[in-house]
Amino acid sequence: MAKAANKQAVDSAALGDEGIALRALQQAHEADKRYAASDEELLKFYEQMVLIRRFEERAGQLYGLGLIGGFCHLYIGQEAVAVGMLSALESGKDSVITGYRDHGHMLAYGIDPKLIMAELTGREAGISRGKGGSMHMFSVEHKFYGGHGIVGAQVPLGAGLAFGHKYREDGGVCLAYFGDGAANQGQVYESFNMAALWKLPVIFVVENNGYAMGTAVKRGSAETHFFRRGTAFRIPGMDVNGMDVLEVRRATDIALEYVRAGNGPVLMELHTYRYRGHSMSDPAKYRSREEVQDMKDNSDPIEAAKVELIARGVSEDKLKDIDKAIRARIVEAADFAENSPEPAARELYTDVLVERY
Amino acid sequence: MAIELKMPALSPTMEEGKLTRWLVKEGDEVKSGDILAEIETDKATMEFEAVDEGRIGKILVAEGTEGVKVGTVIAVIGEGEVASPTPASTPTPPADEVEATPAPAAAPAISNMKTSTVRDALRDAMAEEMRRDDRVFVMGEEVAEYQGAYKVTQGLLEEFGPKRVIDTPITEYGFAGIGTGAAMGGLRPIVEFMTFNFAMQAIDHVINSAAKTNYMSGGQMRCPIVFRGPNGAASRVGAQHSQNYGPWYASVPGLIVIAPYDASDAKGLLKAAIRSEDPVVFLENELVYGRTFDMAEEDGPDQDGHVIPIGKARIMREGSDVTIVSYSIAVGFALDAAEQLADEGISAEVLDLRTLRPLDREAVLKSLAKTNRLVIAEEGWPVCGIAAEVIAICMEDGFDLLDAPVLRVCNEDVPLPYAANLEKLAIIDAARIVSAVKQVCYR
Numbered sequence: 001m002a003k004a005a006n007k008q009a010v011d012s013a014a015l016g017d018e019g020i021a022l023r024a025l026q027q028a029h030e031a032d033k034r035y036a037a038s039d040e041e042l043l044k045f046y047e048q049m050v051l052i053r054r055f056e057e058r059a060g061q062l063y064g065l066g067l068i069g070g071f072c073h074l075y076i077g078q079e080a081v082a083v084g085m086l087s088a089l090e091s092g093k094d095s096v097i098t099g100y101r102d103h104g105h106m107l108a109y110g111i112d113p114k115l116i117m118a119e120l121t122g123r124e125a126g127i128s129r130g131k132g133g134s135m136h137m138f139s140v141e142h143k144f145y146g147g148h149g150i151v152g153a154q155v156p157l158g159a160g161l162a163f164g165h166k167y168r169e170d171g172g173v174c175l176a177y178f179g180d181g182a183a184n185q186g187q188v189y190e191s192f193n194m195a196a197l198w199k200l201p202v203i204f205v206v207e208n209n210g211y212a213m214g215t216a217v218k219r220g221s222a223e224t225h226f227f228r229r230g231t232a233f234r235i236p237g238m239d240v241n242g243m244d245v246l247e248v249r250r251a252t253d254i255a256l257e258y259v260r261a262g263n264g265p266v267l268m269e270l271h272t273y274r275y276r277g278h279s280m281s282d283p284a285k286y287r288s289r290e291e292v293q294d295m296k297d298n299s300d301p302i303e304a305a306k307v308e309l310i311a312r313g314v315s316e317d318k319l320k321d322i323d324k325a326i327r328a329r330i331v332e333a334a335d336f337a338e339n340s341p342e343p344a345a346r347e348l349y350t351d352v353l354v355e356r357y
Numbered sequence: 358m359a360i361e362l363k364m365p366a367l368s369p370t371m372e373e374g375k376l377t378r379w380l381v382k383e384g385d386e387v388k389s390g391d392i393l394a395e396i397e398t399d400k401a402t403m404e405f406e407a408v409d410e411g412r413i414g415k416i417l418v419a420e421g422t423e424g425v426k427v428g429t430v431i432a433v434i435g436e437g438e439v440a441s442p443t444p445a446s447t448p449t450p451p452a453d454e455v456e457a458t459p460a461p462a463a464a465p466a467i468s469n470m471k472t473s474t475v476r477d478a479l480r481d482a483m484a485e486e487m488r489r490d491d492r493v494f495v496m497g498e499e500v501a502e503y504q505g506a507y508k509v510t511q512g513l514l515e516e517f518g519p520k521r522v523i524d525t526p527i528t529e530y531g532f533a534g535i536g537t538g539a540a541m542g543g544l545r546p547i548v549e550f551m552t553f554n555f556a557m558q559a560i561d562h563v564i565n566s567a568a569k570t571n572y573m574s575g576g577q578m579r580c581p582i583v584f585r586g587p588n589g590a591a592s593r594v595g596a597q598h599s600q601n602y603g604p605w606y607a608s609v610p611g612l613i614v615i616a617p618y619d620a621s622d623a624k625g626l627l628k629a630a631i632r633s634e635d636p637v638v639f640l641e642n643e644l645v646y647g648r649t650f651d652m653a654e655e656d657g658p659d660q661d662g663h664v665i666p667i668g669k670a671r672i673m674r675e676g677s678d679v680t681i682v683s684y685s686i687a688v689g690f691a692l693d694a695a696e697q698l699a700d701e702g703i704s705a706e707v708l709d710l711r712t713l714r715p716l717d718r719e720a721v722l723k724s725l726a727k728t729n730r731l732v733i734a735e736e737g738w739p740v741c742g743i744a745a746e747v748i749a750i751c752m753e754d755g756f757d758l759l760d761a762p763v764l765r766v767c768n769e770d771v772p773l774p775y776a777a778n779l780e781k782l783a784i785i786d787a788a789r790i791v792s793a794v795k796q797v798c799y800r
Binding site: 127128129130136137138139140146148150156160163187190193194197353354357 | 494520525530531532534536537539541543544561562565566570572574575578579581610611633634635666667712715
């Protein structure tokens with residue numbers, strides 16, 4: 001304890017008064033860590049997280065059957081991040097952009113699982129009409145701007161969406177998600193600089209799941225505390241447990257309040273974990289089975305929400321009913337995705353350009 | 358002993374300038390480092406400093422004189438005799454007369470002819486579109502307070518303010534991404550690259566983020582953005598700053614690629630680019646910025662008449678013996694070549710592609726059907742260029758029309774050298790086009 005306090009004093013001295021300002025959000029977060037969700041809200045979060053998990057498990061199966069091709073990055077283990085953060089946004093006003101691990105974010109938005117699964121199987125009914133695939137899905141209607149396959153590219157794009165919010169003065173904020181691997185791309189820091197310089201309404205969110213593909217954070221990052229990496233640009237950082245949906249939600253509220261007040265960007269680091277490999281083709285031999293099992297046993301966001309709901313007096317039967325209903329939805333989505341037609345051959349040439357020249 | 362003060366070259370492309378103001382008068386004592394005069398170059402107004410000390414003897418070029426050639430003696434330090442008073446001591450003609458380019462013989466008849474430099478035409482296009490649509494904004498390095506590294510955005514900050522004319526840090530990858538994201542979110546960005554050489558840092562966003570989004574999203578997410586700036590070889594800036602990216606971008610489905618030659622096309626096509634729902638790469642040329650051309654008539658109070666359709670080539674000069682296909686700065690060389698060829702009894706038709714993607718195949722084939730011989734002139738490398746593409750079109754759809762193999766005239770297949778003589782050898786010119794035309798005409 002004394003050691004931590006001492007360290008804080010050293011940091012503060014190194015950074016001067018600005019250092020204190022840069023830590024203000026973290027202090028606010030530490031003082032008030034968890035969102036006071038109603039039973040109904042927590043149930044909703046639980047339901048969304050279970051939906052993502054069951055969807056992703058099914059996607060993994062379909063991949064194994066050869067119905068899904070290419071790269072397929074599952075969100076299993078990280079559900080609390082998308083669900084907690086999205087719950088804090090104002091729908092129709094705020095925008096979201098992420099990388100290729102995007103299914104969970106779309107499901108958290110309430111986008112029909114059938115459209116997402118049909119995209120994974122490359123069908124006409126898919127949300128990108130079968131032409132995007134797992135990594136390239138969008139819903140402009142929901143202000144979800146993808147779904148980007150180039151590691152880190154979504155960060156300046158997200159700053160650009162935030163630029164649009166500011167330009168139009170629509171009060172919106174953009175959440176730009178990226179992983180601990182993408183956090184080492186140069187364009188991320190170019191974006192930090194301009195976002196801070198122009199006070200863009202953007203929250204940069206590092207979903208730190210511990211591994212950039214097979215490279216553990218400490219093997220690829222000189223500064224492993226990603227939330228500190230905004231300091232050079234005067235962007236306040238927040239260090240958040242991404243395995244607790246209520247902590248994620250509360251921290252997001254604090255960040256949003258700061259950004260909506262016109263103060264410029266915030267950098268949030270959410271500690272999370274993916275149970276599966278980087279993509280379906282990754283055997284994940286760079287970590288031990290014990291490590292994964294330990295996370296599943298002791299840090300699972302869905303189990304934690306379940307325990308809390310039961311402690312609050314929600315019946316196990318009610319939770320079972322929710323699980324059952326979700327399983328039925330997933331079966332329906334998978335059937336739809338397997339049985340709906342592939343795009344017509346003529347679709348090869350559509351949507352290359354918007355206009356005709 | 359008198360020391361001659363000569364009109365200095367203050368930028369790599371400056372051939373002449375305006376002597377805006379003298380800060381000394383005859384009889385003043387000057388020492389090294391004193392500012393003698395202000396000189397307006399093709400890019401900016403610069404101060405002209407003394408190197409030698411002494412008394413200003415005679416001022417030979419009055420302030421306010423335009424079009425003073427680099428090297429002209431403008432004043433003399435010391436009382437001695439001036440070796441040879443140059444004829445340029447009298448005001449030289451204005452730039453547009455000096456740089457008169459061959460008149461496009463077959464250009465459509467135009468009334469109320471106005472003239473403009475390419476630089477001003479580009480600026481006017483942006484200003485008009487910014488007045489028309491408040492979603493349009495321009496961002497890039499030095500576009501606002503500096504008034505544009507090449508003065509293309511001159512005056513825009515004053516009219517539209519810092520919200521819509523935005524200076525960026527030197528961070529091409531980042532601001533290309535921010536512009537692209539803003540376009541995805543519904544704005545109409547114009548992203549200026551100081552030159553397209555620096556856009557190499559940003560090419561991922563141009564191609565992976567901007568060009569592919571509409572397709573990958575099944576038509577949901579558009580990206581109406583213009584990436585513009587000078588492209589191709591400038592003058593004596595060496596290999597890293599001298600490259601034609603036309604073929605690179607033109608190979609990418611999902612992009613529109615425009616490379617205009619004259620001022621009228623620069624304006625009309627930039628307006629069309631800004632209005633397009635698709636991402637556009639708009640390739641300008643630094644060496645052409647200062648050239649003055651006739652402008653097509655602009656009908657209507659909002660000048661909406663001056664929007665030129667994308668994807669349509671233009672016959673710059675009609676001819677019957679051979680077609681010279683070209684684009685951007687090389688159109689000027691092609692027109693010069695056609696003029697020389699006319700003297701030798703060869704009637705050359707000059708076709709300016711104007712848009713590189715989509716490329717106007719029909720116009721190429723139509724002209725080929727008329728002349729049966731074709732040469733392509735491209736200021737760029739010969740391998741896998743637009744020239745190769747035009748040759749493929751002739752092979753695929755014009756084989757029976759050909760009376761001779763199609764030839765390409767391109768830059769030499771080397772990184773561009775710095776030395777003046779080697780640079781000259783590396784870049785195409787009218788003489789090489791003339792020679793290729795004679796070959797295909799078997800003359």
